[in-house]
Amino acid sequence: xxxxxxxxxxxxxxxxxxxxxxxxxxxxxxxxxxxxxxxxxxxxxxxxxxxxxxxxxxxxxxxxxxxxxxxxxxxxxxxxxxxxxxxxxxxxxxxxxxxxxxxxxxxxxxxxxxxxxxxxxxxxxxxxxxxxxxxxxxxxxxxxxxxxxxxxxxxxxxxxxxxxxxxxxxxxxxxxxxxxxxxxxxxxxxxxxxxxxxxxxxxxx
Amino acid sequence: xxxxxxxxxxxxxxxxxxxxxxxxxxxxxxxxxxxxxxxxxxxxxxxxxxxxxxxxxxxxxxxxxxxxxxxxxxxxxxxxxxxxxxxxxxxxxxxxxxxxxxxxxxxxxxxxxxxxxxxxxxxxxxxxxxxxxxxxxxxxxxxxxxxxxxxxxxxxxxxxxxxxxxxxxxxxxxxxxxxxxxxxxxxxxxxxxxxxxxxxxxxxxxxxxxxxxxxxxxxxxxxxxxxxxxxxxxxxxxxxxxxxxxxxxxxxxxxxxxxxxxxxxxxxxxxxxxxxxxxxxxxxxxxxxxx
Numbered sequence: 001x002x003x004x005x006x007x008x009x010x011x012x013x014x015x016x017x018x019x020x021x022x023x024x025x026x027x028x029x030x031x032x033x034x035x036x037x038x039x040x041x042x043x044x045x046x047x048x049x050x051x052x053x054x055x056x057x058x059x060x061x062x063x064x065x066x067x068x069x070x071x072x073x074x075x076x077x078x079x080x081x082x083x084x085x086x087x088x089x090x091x092x093x094x095x096x097x098x099x100x101x102x103x104x105x106x107x108x109x110x111x112x113x114x115x116x117x118x119x120x121x122x123x124x125x126x127x128x129x130x131x132x133x134x135x136x137x138x139x140x141x142x143x144x145x146x147x148x149x150x151x152x153x154x155x156x157x158x159x160x161x162x163x164x165x166x167x168x169x170x171x172x173x174x175x176x177x178x179x180x181x182x183x184x185x186x187x188x189x190x191x192x193x194x195x196x197x198x199x200x201x202x203x204x205x
Numbered sequence: 206x207x208x209x210x211x212x213x214x215x216x217x218x219x220x221x222x223x224x225x226x227x228x229x230x231x232x233x234x235x236x237x238x239x240x241x242x243x244x245x246x247x248x249x250x251x252x253x254x255x256x257x258x259x260x261x262x263x264x265x266x267x268x269x270x271x272x273x274x275x276x277x278x279x280x281x282x283x284x285x286x287x288x289x290x291x292x293x294x295x296x297x298x299x300x301x302x303x304x305x306x307x308x309x310x311x312x313x314x315x316x317x318x319x320x321x322x323x324x325x326x327x328x329x330x331x332x333x334x335x336x337x338x339x340x341x342x343x344x345x346x347x348x349x350x351x352x353x354x355x356x357x358x359x360x361x362x363x364x365x366x367x368x369x370x371x372x373x374x375x376x377x378x379x380x381x382x383x384x385x386x387x388x389x390x391x392x393x394x395x396x397x398x399x400x401x402x403x404x405x406x407x408x409x410x411x412x413x414x415x416x417x418x419x420x421x422x423x424x425x426x427x428x429x430x431x432x433x434x435x436x437x438x439x440x441x442x443x444x445x446x447x448x449x450x451x452x453x454x455x456x457x458x459x460x461x462x463x464x465x466x467x468x469x470x471x472x473x474x475x476x477x478x479x480x481x482x483x484x485x486x487x488x489x490x491x492x493x494x495x496x
Contacts, residue, residue: 007304011293051293060291063255064308065280203219204257 004066004074005081008048019044023089027097033090033105035151037112041083042119042147046140048078049127053136058204072128072196076120076188083116107158110177115154117184119147121191128199208266209233209355209387210254215263217253224249224411227263231404234384236377238402238419239391240483246411247391248288251359254389255285268355281310284353288360290340294333298326298343309351317350337364345373349380356380356388362397370394374401395479405479407486414486415459426482427461430454431472443467446485457485 012019019040026036052058061071087109094101123143130136161176210231217224224246231237241247252258253265256272256279265272267279292301298321306312321328324342326335335343341364348356356377362370374397380386381401392398398405398419406416415422429444432453441447443464444456457477458464465474477485 003304003307010300010304011296013296013300051295055293056287056289056291057293059257059287059289062257063280063283063285063287063291064305065277066308067276201259203259204252 001066001070001074001077004061004071005078008045008074008078009081011051012044012047015047020089023086024093027090027093032151032155033094033108034111034115034154035148036090037083037086037109038115038119038147038151039144040086041079041112041116042144044082044086045075045079045120046143048075049140050137053131058132062204068200069196072199073192076124076192076195079116079120079124083113087112107173107177110181111154111158114177114180114184115147115150117188119143119150121184121187122146125191125195125198128195128202131199131202132205207233209268210389211264211266212250212254213264213266215253215260215265217249217258217260222246222249222411224260227411227413229406229413229416231387231389231406233387235403236381236388236390236401237404237406237416238398238479239389239406239408240393240395240398240479241391241408241414242483244410245408247408248359249411250408251357251389251391255283255357256280281351282354284348284351284356286341286344286348286356286358286361288363290332290337290344292332292340292343295331297329297331299328301332301343302328302347305347306350311352313350313352316352317346320346320349338366338369341365342369345376349376354386356386356390358388358390360391360393362392362394370397377401395483398479407483409486422479422482423476425459425461426477427458427464428475428477428481428485429456429458429464429468429472430475431468435468435471440467448485455485457482 022043023036023040026039052061062068091101091105091109094105123139123146126139127136127143130139208230210229212227212229215224215227222244227250229250239247239251249258253260254267256265256276268282270279272279293304296304302317306314306317320326324339324346326339326342326346332340332343341361345361348358362373365373377388377390378401381388388401390398390402402419404416405419405422407414430453433449436447436449436454443460444458447454447456461474461476464472468474
């Protein structure tokens, strides 16, 4: 399975430079870290799905010594790996551009992870259900739009929760983000299992 | 283990197409040619043999194992070539090899480079610059570079020019010098099989019409031409299919000697090629029942 995760990273090859340029561009535009992390992770993952669809990847990897569970699990794992890469890059560049880390950046990092897990949890089972059909290319674009919309929704939801009296009294930011992270993780795990089930029952054309 | 692949009572249906109660054995150490028209079910059957499609019911064993318990072990020992390329077009061949090679325990890098040299494949060019024929060569190089015991090829020669098609067949001859290896090859190009195949399996409308040794087919199948008056309820039983014209009939038989004994010099009998067998078997019987 490790080989499949490596594949998801390696197939981008020189596109990694483009991703870095995009990330820098968004950081120079002073976009929120949550937006940048979630969007970059989603773009890289979408591109991996896209490359697999174009290369008959389902046929290739299923004909090789891998099980369907491994193929699905590798994609779920590689999304997390890509998110960690995006987070680390943002963390490394942030001090260079802004002279140090904002003390509240952890909220944006956790927010980015939560958002990418929630959007992945929602979309991946659909991708596996509709793989090898041309509609998948439209859905991949919708996935990116969903992540962008999610980043803004997340931001305004946080503002709303902070403005209400009950939430700040009942939950500290730490608990609120921790709670969100646990829910997102649970949904991600459920989605993971669901995608394996869907993919196992799919015929590879 | 005598058989590389065994299918027992396999059922599979989607839409209007179905494979019903199909049983087949592919002998280990031989080349089996898989023939049939478009939509006959060859690719479906090959995909089931590779666990890309699961049968609705029935049992499939490959190299003596089933997929439920030994999926990775089986696939480790299969080399595959599909009719459509399974390659990342933005990568070069060297990158592609780096993705595939570590997936096989028995990967032989030296052998892979030998094939690349032999097929004149540039390692540093992007796959998208390759012709269809070159992509097929790449697939073949990958299939042959991990010492697979079983090679499964779904119409590999369809996009190849005549020169490389010959080279390809020559290569498969070389592969078969190792008696442990088995090849299952589906094709539309019958001439590919006449020099290579030991067994021929003919599929039609999701059914196996026959699965026999090539020399047996060459000995027994014949095209018979004669006058329509020779046909009646008794004589027609000797034929798998009959085409009547104003000037006479043309029929396919799977019992050359019996027909010769029956009609003598009243008919013209010629050995049937695989292409003729396929052509005349459309809608015909699987076996002539001679009482």
